[in-house]
Amino acid sequence: MSEEKVKATRPIKASAVANWDIETDVAVVGFGGAGACAAIEASDAGARVALFELASAAGGSTALSSAEIYMGGNGGTRVQQACGWSDSSEAMVEFLKASAGGRADEAKIHNYVEHSVDHFNWLVERGVPFKDSEYKQRAIMALTDDCLLFTGSEKAWPFRDLAKPCPRGHNLEVVGDNGGPLFMKIMTENVEQRDIDVHYEARALTLIIDDDSGKVCGLVVRIDMQERFVRADKGVVLCSGGFVMNEPMVKKYAPELLRCSVPIGNPGDTGTGILMGQGVGAAAINMDEGFVSVPFYPPASFTYGIFVNAQGQRFINEDCYHGRVGAMLLKQQGDRVFLIATVEDYGDYEKISYLSASVAGTGETVAELEAELQLPEGQLQHSIEFYNRHAANGQDPLFHKSDEWLKPLEGPLVALDCTPGRGAFLPYFTLGGLDTLPSGEVLTPEGDVIPGLYAAGRTAAGIPRRGEGYCSGMSVGDATFTGRMAGRAAANA
Amino acid sequence: MSEEKVKATRPIKASAVANWDIETDVAVVGFGGAGACAAIEASDAGARVALFELASAAGGSTALSSAEIYMGGNGGTRVQQACGWSDSSEAMVEFLKASAGGRADEAKIHNYVEHSVDHFNWLVERGVPFKDSEYKQRAIMALTDDCLLFTGSEKAWPFRDLAKPCPRGHNLEVVGDNGGPLFMKIMTENVEQRDIDVHYEARALTLIIDDDSGKVCGLVVRIDMQERFVRADKGVVLCSGGFVMNEPMVKKYAPELLRCSVPIGNPGDTGTGILMGQGVGAAAINMDEGFVSVPFYPPASFTYGIFVNAQGQRFINEDCYHGRVGAMLLKQQGDRVFLIATVEDYGDYEKISYLSASVAGTGETVAELEAELQLPEGQLQHSIEFYNRHAANGQDPLFHKSDEWLKPLEGPLVALDCTPGRGAFLPYFTLGGLDTLPSGEVLTPEGDVIPGLYAAGRTAAGIPRRGEGYCSGMSVGDATFTGRMAGRAAANA
Numbered sequence: 001m002s003e004e005k006v007k008a009t010r011p012i013k014a015s016a017v018a019n020w021d022i023e024t025d026v027a028v029v030g031f032g033g034a035g036a037c038a039a040i041e042a043s044d045a046g047a048r049v050a051l052f053e054l055a056s057a058a059g060g061s062t063a064l065s066s067a068e069i070y071m072g073g074n075g076g077t078r079v080q081q082a083c084g085w086s087d088s089s090e091a092m093v094e095f096l097k098a099s100a101g102g103r104a105d106e107a108k109i110h111n112y113v114e115h116s117v118d119h120f121n122w123l124v125e126r127g128v129p130f131k132d133s134e135y136k137q138r139a140i141m142a143l144t145d146d147c148l149l150f151t152g153s154e155k156a157w158p159f160r161d162l163a164k165p166c167p168r169g170h171n172l173e174v175v176g177d178n179g180g181p182l183f184m185k186i187m188t189e190n191v192e193q194r195d196i197d198v199h200y201e202a203r204a205l206t207l208i209i210d211d212d213s214g215k216v217c218g219l220v221v222r223i224d225m226q227e228r229f230v231r232a233d234k235g236v237v238l239c240s241g242g243f244v245m246n247e248p249m250v251k252k253y254a255p256e257l258l259r260c261s262v263p264i265g266n267p268g269d270t271g272t273g274i275l276m277g278q279g280v281g282a283a284a285i286n287m288d289e290g291f292v293s294v295p296f297y298p299p300a301s302f303t304y305g306i307f308v309n310a311q312g313q314r315f316i317n318e319d320c321y322h323g324r325v326g327a328m329l330l331k332q333q334g335d336r337v338f339l340i341a342t343v344e345d346y347g348d349y350e351k352i353s354y355l356s357a358s359v360a361g362t363g364e365t366v367a368e369l370e371a372e373l374q375l376p377e378g379q380l381q382h383s384i385e386f387y388n389r390h391a392a393n394g395q396d397p398l399f400h401k402s403d404e405w406l407k408p409l410e411g412p413l414v415a416l417d418c419t420p421g422r423g424a425f426l427p428y429f430t431l432g433g434l435d436t437l438p439s440g441e442v443l444t445p446e447g448d449v450i451p452g453l454y455a456a457g458r459t460a461a462g463i464p465r466r467g468e469g470y471c472s473g474m475s476v477g478d479a480t481f482t483g484r485m486a487g488r489a490a491a492n493a
Numbered sequence: 494m495s496e497e498k499v500k501a502t503r504p505i506k507a508s509a510v511a512n513w514d515i516e517t518d519v520a521v522v523g524f525g526g527a528g529a530c531a532a533i534e535a536s537d538a539g540a541r542v543a544l545f546e547l548a549s550a551a552g553g554s555t556a557l558s559s560a561e562i563y564m565g566g567n568g569g570t571r572v573q574q575a576c577g578w579s580d581s582s583e584a585m586v587e588f589l590k591a592s593a594g595g596r597a598d599e600a601k602i603h604n605y606v607e608h609s610v611d612h613f614n615w616l617v618e619r620g621v622p623f624k625d626s627e628y629k630q631r632a633i634m635a636l637t638d639d640c641l642l643f644t645g646s647e648k649a650w651p652f653r654d655l656a657k658p659c660p661r662g663h664n665l666e667v668v669g670d671n672g673g674p675l676f677m678k679i680m681t682e683n684v685e686q687r688d689i690d691v692h693y694e695a696r697a698l699t700l701i702i703d704d705d706s707g708k709v710c711g712l713v714v715r716i717d718m719q720e721r722f723v724r725a726d727k728g729v730v731l732c733s734g735g736f737v738m739n740e741p742m743v744k745k746y747a748p749e750l751l752r753c754s755v756p757i758g759n760p761g762d763t764g765t766g767i768l769m770g771q772g773v774g775a776a777a778i779n780m781d782e783g784f785v786s787v788p789f790y791p792p793a794s795f796t797y798g799i800f801v802n803a804q805g806q807r808f809i810n811e812d813c814y815h816g817r818v819g820a821m822l823l824k825q826q827g828d829r830v831f832l833i834a835t836v837e838d839y840g841d842y843e844k845i846s847y848l849s850a851s852v853a854g855t856g857e858t859v860a861e862l863e864a865e866l867q868l869p870e871g872q873l874q875h876s877i878e879f880y881n882r883h884a885a886n887g888q889d890p891l892f893h894k895s896d897e898w899l900k901p902l903e904g905p906l907v908a909l910d911c912t913p914g915r916g917a918f919l920p921y922f923t924l925g926g927l928d929t930l931p932s933g934e935v936l937t938p939e940g941d942v943i944p945g946l947y948a949a950g951r952t953a954a955g956i957p958r959r960g961e962g963y964c965s966g967m968s969v970g971d972a973t974f975t976g977r978m979a980g981r982a983a984a985n986a
Contacts, residue, residue, distance in 0.1 A: 009774060009937045102748025249938075252778055252928075255595025278938045281502060281772060285745055288781040311891045313806045315826070331824040333808070333892070376890035382875045397869035398804040399826070435745075444502045445742075445771045 006220060006227065008272050009279035011207045014217055020231040024050040024197065026490045027219055027232035028239060029204040029273060032060015032266070033067075033476050034457025035239035036187035037483030038440075038490075040126070043194040045491035047234055051191065052202040052221050054240075054268045058188040059181075061241055061266045061429075061458070062476055066141040067179035068151050069480065070463075070473035072168035074117040078124070079147045079170060082132035087166040089113050094163035095154060099469030103286055105461070111438035112463055112481060119481050120170070127186045129173035138300040140293075140322060140354070141179075141472065142171040152471025156320035157400035159469075169473040183476070199223060207236060207276050207453070216280060216452030235452040235490035237440065239483055242430045242458035243271030244290075253287035253432060256330055260292050260426035269429075273459035277434040280453060283445040286461040287432030291470050292326030294418055294426060295354040296339055302349070303405045305341030306387060307418070310334025312370065312379025314387065317399035326426065327468035329418065336360075338373060338415040340384075346414050357416035357424035364411045373415055384409055429458075431467070436460040440486025454490050456482035499713060499720065501765050502772035504700045507710055513724040517543040517690065519983045520712055520725035521732055522697045522766060525553015525759070526560075527950025527972040528732035529680035531933075531980030533619070536687040538984035540727055544684065545695040545714050547733075547761045551681045552674075554734055554759045554951070555969055559634040560672035561644050562973065563956075563966035565661035567610040571617070572640045572663060575625035580659040582606050587656035588647060592962030596779055598954070604931035605956055605974060612974050613663065620679045622666035631793040633786075633815060633847070634672075634965065635664040645964025649813035650893035652962075662966040676969070692716055700729060700769050700946070709773060709945030728945045728983035730933065732976055735923045735951035736764030737783075746780035746925060749823055753785050753919035762922075766952035770927040773946060776938040779954040780925030784963045785819030787911055787919060788847040789832055795842070796898045798834030799880060800911070803827025805863070805872025807880065810892035819919065820961035822911065829853075831866060831908040833877075839907050850917035853910035862906050877902055922951075924960070929953040933979025947983050949975035 006012075026042040028035045031053035039051045053060075071077050073089035080087050096109045124130065135146035142149050151169030153159050172179040191198060201223065208218035208229065218231040243249045244263040249271045251258060263269075274284050296302045306314050307325065309332040316328045329337050338360055349355075363369030370380040387409065390396060394403035418424045433455065435443045440454040456462075457479035464474040499505075519535040521528045524546035532544045546553075564570050566582035573580050589602045617623065628639035635642050644662030646652050665672040684691060694716065701711035701722065711724040736742045737756040742764045744751060756762075767777050789795045799807050800818065802825040809821045822830050831853055842848075856862030863873040880902065883889060887896035911917045926948065928936040933947040949955075950972035957967040 007939055007941065009939045009941070102744070102751065251595070252776075258595065275938050278776070279774060281774075283745075283771070284938075311806075313804075328826070333821070376879075378879060379891070382879070386869075386871060386875070398872070445768050445777075446500055446502045448500070448502070 006205045008206050008275035011209045011279050012220060013211045014208055015211045017208060017229045019229065021228040022050055022230040024048045024230065024232055025234040026237060026487065027052065027230050028237045028487070029219065030060060030240035031058040031198070032239065032241060032457065032479065033062030033183065033187065034479040034483035035060065036184070036191055037480045038237045038239055038456055038487030039196050040190050040194065041484045041487035042491040043196050045488050047491035050197040050199065050230060052199045052204055054203050056200050059184045059266070061269060062479060063180045063184040064266055065180040065476055066171070066177055066472065067183040067476050068141065068169040068171050068473035069123070070151065070168050070471055070477035071116045071120045071170055072166060073113040077117050077120040077170065079130050079132050080166070083134040083148050085166050087168065088164065091164040091166060092116070092168065095159060096463060098159055098162045099152070099471065100465035101469060103289065103465035108438050108463060115481070122484070123480070126190050128183060130170055131173040134167065135171065138297055138303060140295055140297065141177055143176055145173045145175050147171050147173065151473045153320040153324050153469070155402060157317050169471065204240060204272060204276065207280050209280055213451065216450065234493045235454055237454040237456060237486045237490050238273035238277060238434070238459045239457045240273035240459050241265060241269040242433060243274055244269050244429045246270040250430065254290050254430055257290040257292065257428045257430070259330065259420040260428040262425065262427045264427045264429045273455060274433055277442055277453065277455060280450055281444050282442045282450055282453065283435040284432060285435045286465055289431040289466055290428050291323050291431060291467045292330060292426055292428045293322050294325040294329055295322050296325070297322065298352045299345065299347050299349055301345035301347055302339065302341050304345050304407055305339055306383070306409065308338050308340060308380060308383055310336040312375040312383055314383055314398055317396065317401040319401045319405040321471060323470040324468050327466065330420070335419065337418045339418050340369070340409065340413055340415045342409055343412040343414050355416065355425055357418050359414055360417035361415045363413050366411065366413065369413050369415060431464055433458055433460045438485060439489040440482055441489060454486035456486040499698045501699050501768035504702045504772050505713060506704045507701055508704045510701060510722045512722065514721040515543055515723040517541045517723065517725055518727040519730060519980065520545065520723050521730045521980070522712065523553060523731070523733035524551040524691065525732065525734060525950065525972065526555030526676065526680065526969050527976035528553065529677070529684055530973045530976030531730045531732055531949055532689050533683050533687065534977045534980035535984040536689050538981050540984035543690040543692065543723060545692045545697055547696050549693050552677050552759070554762060555972060556673045556677040557759055558673040558969055559664070559670055559965065560676040560969050561634065561662040561664050561966035562616070563644065563661050563964055563970035564609045564613045564663055565659060566606040570610050570613040570663065572623050572625050573659070576627040576641050578659050580661065581657065584657040584659060585609070585661065588652060589956060591652055591655045592645070592964065593958035594962060596782065596958035601931050601956060608974070615977070616973070619683050621676060623663055624666040627660065628664065631790055631796060633788055633790065634670055636669055638666045638668050640664050640666065644966045646813040646817050646962070648895060650810050662964065697733060697765060697769065700773050702773060706944065709943065727986040728947055730947040730949060730979045730983050731766035731770060731927070731952045732950045733766035733952050734758060734762040735926060736767055737762050737922045739763040743923065747783050747923055750783040750785065750921045750923070752823065752913040753921040755918065755920045757920045757922045766948060767926055770935055770946065770948060773943055774937045775935045775943055775946065776928040777925060778928045779958055782924040782959055783921050784816050784924060784960045785823060785919055785921045786815050787818040787822055788815050789818070790815065791845045792838065792840050792842055794838035794840055795832060795834050797838050797900055798832050799876070799902065801831050801833060801873060801876060803829040805868040805876055807876055807891055810889065810894040812894045812898040814964060816963040817961050820959065823913070828912065830911045832911050833862070833902065833906055833908045835902055836905040836907050848909065848918055850909035850911050852907055854908045856906050857904045859904065859906065862908060866908055924957055926951060926953045931978060932982040933975055934982060947979035949979040
């Protein structure tokens with residue numbers, strides 16, 4: 001069977017398989033956060049499990065992430081309670097619904113919230129360390145070993161009016177941005193402690209389906225340059241990440257993301273799992289949506305600043321999550337977006353920021369800055385005059401930034417060029433994938449279950465659905481949780 | 494075979510067909526603009542053709558439309574030339590690329606433009622009447638029998654800077670909004686003049702595929718309450734419209750559209766063709782995109798007005814096409830969008846407008862209106878002061894509205910509530926469909942051709958890809974042209 005003939009979207013019929021090289025109950029594709037959790041749960045449910053990873057080690061995109069995990073509700077996780085937060089399931093459901101807007105999968109949200117504290121406990125039982133402490137600064141990630149932090153727009157308008165804010169990001173007990181590697185180290189140990197048949201450097205090529213029923217009954221993987229036929233009696237769980245590293249696929253489904261600077265993910269995020277699912281009739285949904293970061297804090301002091309578009313208009317409450325800024329930034333007309341702050345708040349930006357935006361202009365006065373930025377005369381002056389007048393009273397009538405981050409902007413001022421394509425670091429990833437039930441069972445466009453096929457993590461369209469409502473911790477939270485759901489469902493099939 | 498068992502996304506194997514009820518070369522699904530043109534071309538290319546229409550008469554969404562047809566390039570159509578317009582292919586290509594932005598299918602655009610004057614001539618040869626005259630008013634449609642008009646944002650920023658503007662909407666020679674019925678009457682006569690086997694009240698259920706090759710070799714239709722098996726030796730052409738009438742499908746792929754008021758289409762626009770394609774492995778793309786109209790002209794005098802969001806900020810050059818206003822309107826934050834005009838320009842709005850937006854406030858002065866609309870104090874005053882000051886000089890530094898539509902807005906003023914969900918008529922339709930080659934051949938997510946399957950019109954993702962770049966006439970232009978391409982390709986298979 002030549003490489004040219006094996007395509008992800010062309011499943012192979014079981015009758016064409018002369019010999020099964022590997023036989024198992026549950027075959028899991030991808031050894032990142034989702035795949036690890038799927039394999040562990042399937043194994044603990046009594047199934048034989050084979051796990052196939054493209055790379056030569058476990059990790060996936062989870063290992064590259066901060067591995068904050070979004071959990072709460074049910075009165076609170078152990079950490080939330082220890083830090084004095086009593087999180088309600090209702091608030092968490094409402095927040096997640098608002099976060100996803102019209103894209104929300106309510107069944108998934110309810111299932112996720114209902115079992116969220118259980119999930120925390122499950123992770124702890126498997127050795128994941130969380131300290132009973134809170135990180136109270138505004139940051140993209142905690143660089144201490146503190147656990148609990150706000151990782152989204154919970155406290156920001158309009159979300160704070162829709163659901164009682166509560167911090168739900170759980171950072172691992174490790175110093176620095178090292179949560180991802182630690183998390184995957186622990187999960188890998190858990191896999192190794194079990195009778196799970198792990199194959200590294202194993203590229204999943206396509207699914208195998210039963211000739212008559214169409215049930216997914218295995219897959220083809222390439223190991224040592226050879227196609228191997230894997231029989232999976234109970235099912236195949238696709239946990240092979242998203243498609244952000246497949247540029248033609250991003251161009252086809254979510255071309256707006258390509259205006260930004262750097263795709264975030266591991267090299268295996270080429271959409272293979274999504275394509276394999278589509279090949280057996282699965283629906284790929286939410287494929288246009290993505291996450292775009294404008295990592296303008298640290299310094300947190302930039303939150304006192306304002307974003308303006310080419311018209312010199314504000315367009316966002318700057319105390320929201322950086323991903324929401326990214327989503328709104330892409331909606332602006334014209335060819336410029338600036339972050340404007342006082343030189344005082346600029347502080348040690350160059351040392352501590354991830355943004356890498358260049359200084360587009362400075363000014364002792366707003367008029368001077370406006371002229372330097374070539375904004376329409378009077379627009380920035382009006383925006384800042386209006387902003388300052390109300391900020392002095394702790395109010396933001398336009399976007400309801402919280403008074404914690406309101407103060408008049410007095411010169412000297414500085415403007416950073418946050419325009420996509422002009423040097424600022426604007427990383428992005430995709431939020432689309434296969435349509436699944438909360439169990440991880442994969443659905444056709446008409447909502448029928450495809451027997452024998454499961455998907456989890458970024459291969460599926462999960463809890464996070466929109467950049468404008470995204471929170472750090474949603475991806476690893478969703479990946480690990482849906483991995484468990486899918487692994488268990490496949491084992492019990 | 495019970496109804497429950499036949500699903501669009503579950504194709505049937507040819508080996509399961511005991512008896513073919515109908516045998517043809519090319520089976521066309523849907524007798525709207527695309528299906529009619531596909532059937533005519535396939536027949537003229539020498540193929541036996543069977544045409545299946547769900548309704549009891551021809552028409553589809555084309556008959557419900559104004560049937561403006563977007564054509565030009567190549568120096569101009571007969572009408573363009575007669576009206577003194579020398580349209581270049583380069584300008585038309587550049588405009589269509591800008592219109593679709595990152596979603597553009599360049600191969601399709603080049604093919605469409607290259608053959609656009611041929612298409613005009615083909616339509617004329619089939620009896621479609623176009624008068625050598627131009628309709629010069631700003632309107633959503635020509636209600637006279639004049640032909641040529643600007644039907645998009647060609648003359649508006651930013652498009653006018655990207656491609657030389659030229660009117661390309663071709664209205665049929667018929668008084669009133671009667672182009673669609675006339676067009677389909679003529680196309681139906683053309684079908685009837687040929688040896689085309691037409692079946693009305695025939696519901697396409699699913700495709701039939703060859704057991705071994707997977708080639709699409711027919712379809713199942715329900716006629717007189719019975720499943721009939723249709724063998725199509727050369728191929729099946731899906732021309733069954735979009736999915737705007739399938740609310741769960743819109744909610745799944747393009748939920749933002751559901752904020753608007755009325756789906757535009759015919760009752761058969763339930764996505765059947767798209768689902769049938771997906772069932773045999775086709776990619777559905779551009780599924781999140783749609784067209785949303787804010788039909789604020791007539792009266793054309795409202796173009797002198799301004800749109801503002803809940804922050805009292807302008808967000809659009811109001812001389813652009815109403816669909817672009819709709820796209821930008823949905824991007825605004827906050828809970829209100831208003832159209833503000835002088836009472837003088839309001840004129841006979843209530844008699845002639847399609848918008849049906851209610852009056853949200855009036856004011857002798859801007860301050861009075863601002864207070865009545867409960868906009869943040871000073872914002873609307875600034876927006877109008879800035880606008881007026883520059884309008885007096887024929888300039889719009891923010892959105893570059895053309896000076897033809899610039900004049901200071903002096904009280905008394907009126908504001909119409911254009912907020913989605915508050916009574917304004919904001920019709921919408923979808924712009925997603927199967928991924929196809931310019932030939933109409935349907936593609937898998939990996940870009941492979943699915944043998945025997947073609948799609949055209951709104952069942953495919955065609956020339957129009959984004960609401961923000963849409964022009965009237967793109968849909969019927971694309972449907973009729975791609976129908977021809979697909980019919981011919983299938984006949985020659």
